[in-house]
Amino acid sequence: MVWIGIDDTDSKDGGCTTYICYTIVRKLIENGIDIIGYPRLVRLNPNIPWKTRGNGAVAIRAGRGNGREILIGEFEGEKLFAFTNGSDDVDIAMIENTVKEEVEKQAFLADEKTNPGFVITRKKFDSTIYEQGVKDVLHLNDVIEVLNHAGAVYKGYKNGRGLIGAAAAISWEPGDKTYELISYRYREKWGKERDVEEESVIKMDKTINSTFDNYDYEEKRVLITPNSPCPILFGIRGDKPCDLIKAKEIVISENYMGWMIYETNQGTDDHLQRKKISEVKPYQSVIIEGTVDREPFTIEGGHVIFSIGDETGSIDCTAYEPTKGFRDIIRKLKKGDRVEVYGGVREKPFTINIEKIRIKNLSTVRVKVENPVCEKCGIHMKSMGKGKGYRCKRCGSTKDEKDARYEILDRDLKEGFYEVPPCARRHLSKPLKRMVC
Ligand code: ATP
8 A cells, every 4th residue: 555644734823734634535535546444643752842732643545445445534424435455556646646735735834833744655664763753853864764765755845844744654553542533624614613512522421431531520621622723623532433433423513524533643652661760851751660759849830849769860740730630649749659650751841741640659657746755744845856856845854756656647649540630631641541550
């Protein structure tokens, strides 16, 4: 089959690379080219500063289809099908024309931050570009070298950076994967308020168990609708494509142009790498195991910071204000707790932006409840300063620190995994609902 990758076409003012993908799929089918498998929505490194929003790129597999037919979408009432297998016996020039036309027609080229790119190749690149693209920073020159080596057809607009995401999306080799059904609005609705009934989203969430991140019950917020002026009406995420079709039927909304199902790396934790503290670099996403060595405190803006240490160093971890109630869990951590922190590494300030935490072992915290009593005078002794013991005010006799009465603190916290609420979740973060803990 032939691989098509596209990225970096939209801007904060509008547009959407998945919408371009949707129109290309429809045009290719119209021109007699078959789609193989679901189109792919591939999220890349969430910490890249030059992303527009969710750092997503798309990949389409096209060719001469064989095998089983699968329903992948609908365009103005017309069903869109793909095949489970296919050959590459198709005219690349015709694919190129379709892709080029749609990208040039729809990309927000006037936005200085939009640098589109598309790649078409018969030879798939090995997964290292994806692995680096989702976990680290890629350099355009290295990507172009791979494209040339594979004999790919490609075009980068302006600084050409979109080629990075386009190539990385093609190179994704799904291990774990999920699906997203995205519905698209009629053009005249773009930029206007979305009409999606909240109650119906709750009903859908409660009915179709294989979906996730539809609704935030704590914040009472619908999560399937984006906040940007893009063509998307809603996106429903889940583990089973057939359930997503049922789920969309439950959602009551304005009429829409159509929908398409994407195979995606959302909710897979593909971005995370296990590291020792001394190896952590900005823009990576990491899993660090360590011991709390500075207890949590809250700074202006409501962000909660603590630090953990391992044998190689110590690092700050932050639960930012948008993580809402998750911060209450973090505030309960105490020195000596053994934890595993999952999150993206910020450069300034250098800290881990926590996505999830696993509390592996709670330390035993003793709290002093009573100063020692002087045996001679029968009164409570006074502290002589931290760690310095106690002295009786009346007779001057002394006692050790250990002679005070201590109780074990009720930690009001259990060992196990805790995650940020769905409204603060990154696209790539695996919800606990999908984890076998
Ligand atoms: P869009 O919907 O347009 O794709 P977005 O939020 O996904 O918006 P982009 O506008 O695509 O973000 O911007 C991300 C840019 O960063 C793209 O040009 C992409 O090629 C590039 N990029 C993505 N991942 C990496 C990476 N790991 N290293 C270097 N560049 C990257």
